[in-house]
Amino acid sequence: MKIIVFANHLAVLPALGHFQKNDWLQAVISTDKLQGHNVQIKDYCSRASISFYQVSRKQLHEDLVLTLNNLQPDLAIMFVFSYRIPEKIFNIPKQGFYNVHFSLLPAYKGPDPVFWQIKNGETMGGISIHKVNEDFDEGEIVMQQQIPFIPGENWGICNNRYAMAVQNMLIQFTQELYSGNNLPELQAQQNSTYYKRPEKQDLTINWEQMSAGEIENLINAANPCYGGAITYLNHQPISILEVTPATLSSTADYKPGMIVHSQPDSGIFVACKQNEYLRINVVQTTDGILSGFKLAALGVQAGQSFETVNIPEPNLT
Known part of the structure; x- marks a missing residue:
């Protein structure tokens, strides 16, 4: 299985390690907004000799289409990526293009669901894996896991916990696809809400x-x-x-x-x-x-x- 990962957040590193161990990881793609601690994604790829691309919004719509058509990945997984994926890209992977989102969709759609869930005092959160379509966080949900918030935990602690949980989810998710099993579309258990990036x-x-x-x-x-x-x-x-x-x-x-x-x-x-x-x-x-x-x-x-x-x-x- 050939997997392309789109990621802008260092919480993806455990999953990258798993894909690399199985010789599935074909390339990692980040945006030109990669900065701070998240630069560790680029450093990891350099140390592990993984193909790494940083793209602008324009390159995403132009150069990257040609790159992915040449790579012909089986699967693409997105994990915190700040640009909307165009249809001509999310239709390329043979087994689909999926996004990891840190909420129980369709609740808390948007770019920083962990911030808003902690701010709003939620006691139960979770992780969703859903298909990518033309809208943010709107595609069919194929896998979810409930994860309670720890009283008093901050954004960083929560993201690290979720990153470890996501690794196990992605192991199961990719194994299902690798085995040729169909992924069921889950029924929404939450009300649909959207939160913008905090100002x-x-x-x-x-x-x-x-x-x-x-x-x-x-x-x-x-x-x-x-x-x-x-x-x-x-x-x-x-x-x-x-x-x-x-x-x-x-x-x-x-x-x-x-x-x-x-x-x-x-x-x-x-x-x-x-x-x-x-x-x-x-x-x-x-x-x-x-x-x-x-x-x-x-x-x-x-x-x-x-x-x-x-x-x-x-x-x-």
Whole structure:
């Protein structure tokens, strides 16, 4: 079996290793947007002498069509790929072109389903393998696996867990095709929903409107892929990467976002709606990644407040 993998995320590496071990992996294709830790895909292919292509949107519609017609793959599998696959490509593989998606489709269609599921406080997620057609995440679902979210896990931990689970799914999936078995079309068990890629407003903490649990979910969803959830302190942006729920004996009615305790030996505690509190564990500022203890030691004091929106700089011209 000759397999082409389209991937832009390093979570694909376990699956690449399996395909390579079975001598099935014909080539790996990434986009020209490959960057950061995901460059490990290119490095892996270089070390393993696997054909690797990086394509622009234009090349996807032109040069790559010729390349795939020459390779004549049996199967193509897509795993986080930011360009829409044209029909003249997804019809080339003899046994089909399939996409791996980290949700129980048709729920949470879109480019970052893990972010939105964690942010929305879902307790059950999963992985879907579906056929690729002209629309994003719309093709027939042929395999699914439910996977519960671990309370308190962040985006990175969840993606790593899913990457390992996907390897086992793909082993089963490819073995079924290799054996000549037909894959059944599964009936949808979820309502259809679509979520766009998160923008700045989606990543910003609204202390007045969000509960402590919702704030924690947002922070976990944004760590590490978006550098944490955004807030402001002394009119300066600060990203919060980790918090834990906290209990304080005070009966005072603090304004949401107010720092109610700040000591170098115990850290920083902030008030939320409905007399709930969060302990600030890890933040990122222009000074670097800091613990709440360090932030307190640097002079952040009780009585200061995290702000929901940035206050515009004064016009000095």
